[in-house]
Structures are given as C-alpha cells and as structure tokens.
Amino acid sequence: MARIQLRDLCGARSGDKGDISDVSLFADDEAAYEALLGEVTPDRVKAHFAELVTGDVERYEARNVLALKFVMHGALGGGAPRSLRSDNLGKTHGATLLRMWVDVPDDVAANARRRVRPPAPPTR
C-alpha cells in the first residue's frame, strides 16, 4: 500500500444548492475508482470537513464516468445568500477534499496521473 494525497489521484468539482455542498471526485481508471470507493467514505469525508460541514454526508456512485458524488448537508453556513463565509458557494470544497490523504495499492499510486503541476510562478 502507498499513501497518496487525493490531489495527485483525482479531479474534483463542487457546487451548491441551498445549504448543500455537492462535491464530485473523478478517478482516471477502474483501479483508482475501486481504491476511492474503499477509502473515501461518507464518514471520512464528514470528518475531513470538520466544522465546515455540520450535517450528514451522502455518497453516490457514478461508475460510468468513474466518479463519486458527495452531498454534504449544512455545508455553507446557511446557504449562499445568507452565509457569512467568503466561499458561500462552496466553490473551494472540491479542492478542500483533494487535501485528504488515502492509502491505495502501490500500482494505483504509481499510475496516478494528476501529479503534474502548472508552470512555476516567477521566482522571487
């Protein structure tokens, strides 16, 4: 097994409906998808988001596009129009989930395709 941060293993996008934050994770192959299924459970996601998510977390599977969907209740400080958060739409929640570390089979870690980074900013 190997320890890997989700940012190196998958993509993510998040959005909102009322006080619900809706985060999708995207794997790049079947093996990575299986690993995510075992590791990124609703309980772990709820614990990861800590004080950011006060309600339940539900997980849905979309195997046809190798994706997991997390529907997080009580995740936006009351919903976009009344939230005091600067990120009142949960637009950063996908990135926040990508901060999670998971244990995956060695070949999954070796094949992780998201280790690429944007060009380095100008050096100071």
Add this chain to the structure above:
Amino acid sequence: MAVRLGGGQGFYGDGHAPVDDLLAAGVDYLVCEALAELTLAILQKDRQRDESLGYTRDLPLYVHQVMPYLLDGRTRFITNAGGINPVAAGRAVVGAARSLGVSGVKVATVVGDDVRPRADELGLPDDALFANAYLGARPIVQALDDGAQIVITGRVADAALFLAPLVHEFGWAWDDYDSLAAGVVVGHLLECSGQVTGGNYSGAWWTNADPTRIGFPIGEVEPDGSAVITKPPGTGGMVTFDTVREQLLYEVHDPARYFSPDVVADFTSLSLDDLGGDRVRVSGTRAATPPSTDTYKGLVCTPAGYAGEARLAYSWPDAEAKARAALMFLRKRAEQKGVPVEEWREEYFGVDAFGGSTAHNDDCEPPEVIGRLAWRTADRDSAARIAPEVGVLGLSGPPTLSGTGRGRGGGPSQLLAVEPFYVDKKLVDDQVRVEVEEV
C-alpha cells in the same frame, strides 16, 4: 438531421463575445440560461425600485447579437432572462427589435412560474421576496410550435430551456421518457457555458488552449437523443472526457435520479466517448424509475437579517497573530457597544479562509494574512455600527495594517434565506400562459 444547440450563457453577467462565436459557427437555437438560485433576489430588488425591471438587463444586447442570424432564418433564441418579470422582458425584447428596425419577428413570453401571490394558499412565508416554481419544457415547446423565434421565460428548470427545442424539432412524446432524459442531459451539459469547455477544470487547467477566450459549448443532438458536445472552431478551451464529466455531475446530487419537471433522468446510465478534436459523444441516457413526479420544485426567498464585513491585512512578522488580535478587537468593541450580533464569522486568508481546520500549514509562516470578520444582526442599523471601529485599528491596533483593495467597505447588505418547496403541477399549470407578439 442533428439539431445544433448553443449554450450562450451560464449566469447573469456572463460574457457576450463567445456568443458571437457560437452564432458564427452556426446554431439552430441560441439558449441563454441567466438565473442562478440567487438571481431572482437581485432582480426582485430591481423591480422594487422600478416596476418595469426585474429581468436581466443585458437581454437587449443578446437580442442585438442574435438578430441577424434570426432574420436569416438560421437561429432561434430561447432564454429565461425574464427573471421575476418576463412580461417586461418581452416588452424589452420587442423594443430592442423595433430599435433595429426589423419586423415580422414573433416573440413569445412564458408567464406563470411566479407563485408569490398565492403564498397563503401554498403555505409559503408571507414576507417572501420571491416564490417561483421551476417550470418544464412544455410552455416553451408550445411557443415554438406557435412559430415563436424568440422565447422569453421566467423561472424554468435550466435544462428544460434546452430540452424544449429538441421536443419541438424531434416530436418526442411527453411519455418518451428516455428521450426526454437524454435531452435533459444535453441541457445540463450546456447550461453552464464555459464550464464544460475547460472553465473551472480541476485537472491540468493550464493546458487550456487560449484561456482568455474559452469557447462556449455546442450540442449536436440526434433524433435519438445522443449528442456530441463541442465548441466553435478557433476558440480557446477544450472539450474532453474530463471536462464533460466534471460538468455532468455538477450540482446534480443523486446522479441516478436527477429531477427535472419533465422527467427524472439517470445520469449513471449514459456513456461518454471522447472522439478527439474537442468532440465528446454522450449516448445511452435512460430515465429513472419512476420517470416522473407530480410536483414542480420551487424556491422561496425571505429576508434573513443583514451582514457587515471588515477585511484587515497584516504583514510579516507574526501576520496571523496580528490579524487575530485585530478581529478580537472588533468583536470586543461590538460587545462593549452592546451591538446585538447574532453570528460572527472569522476567516484568515492565506491561513484558513477556505479550508477551515482542514488547511494545515505547519511548514512555513504565510507571507500575508487578511483577516475577515463578518457579522449578522436582525436590523440594518445594528450591522452598521461596527464598521466605524475598523478605522481605529489604523493607529490603535497591531502594526502593519494595510489595504485590501478598492470597492469594499460598502454598508450592510441584506441576507436572505431560500427553501425548496413542492407544488401540485395542476395548480401551477392552470396559471401558465404563453403570449405571442409579432414585432
């Protein structure tokens, strides 16, 4: 023969230049989705100031853009830009058409989504700023069947704006649920403009071609509901398996049961095939079981207090400690003044503003921190009483306070609460009307 749908708008304030690219590339329908959950609240405030407002005000600009193509018989135009006042929007469209000196253009307006006048009967709050049901594709199809070249609606389910021309063109029956579901998928993929063509892409976003002019999407839809998602030639961005699947699941909750007024679609049933060359095929979409519901979703908006905000930036060394001390100062001063604050929110940009306690930064001290303090009160005056304390920090707070940019420091803003509700379709259908006017 495929029908070409152009996704010309994803929110009120979206770009207009990509619309010209769509029109030049050739689309049968330009479809513009202008209404996020919040947009009606903004438009409601407009209408309170001026009864002739309440629609998205850049609507005439879209009319100007589409008109040459419309007069050629190439393109029809569908939009929910009518917002809270589709009748006024219809008048604005007719006015814009007349100002261009055109004639013979049929403009349809769909009304009836507004259920606020019936708040009592529906058990909705009597202080609602807006209460609207999300209508389906049917009234738009009726308008197209009546020959309308421009269709203006208020609140309509986003994907229904795109489903309607497909039903009109292909003659899909209202119980042909698999086809309707396929149309909803296409609509969902196109309704957020650049978000399916490389915008907000979480992968290698820096590999987008020409990221300053990301093209808006085109759906080439076949009579069986399968479609190719692409974009105008020569535009920036990209259409790949990755960009399309990120949009596919955007804000859908349970992907096996995506509710829309006309059908419940199963997004887990479909296949995405990356054909290369910025073309992705979507096929095999089926409806869920059961495939429909007997209610429309609605959204009601009520006042929810007022918010104030202060942002304070401090420099190294000990930037975070200084920012924390400054926010504590303001909270204490509010307490001493007896301001009845109902909720505080502290954020430190560069430390934890977005990630909260998930954001660990043990390895280095951040180069700068912006402290953000927000507060909620029941009334506007109380919310306004804290801002004057910000200036005091300039001479009497921690060292190195600096600015955080222009344009902040406005007065308190009103907060709003939104709640979904469900209403019997019959009840709403009885009040739905389609009015067609010829310019």
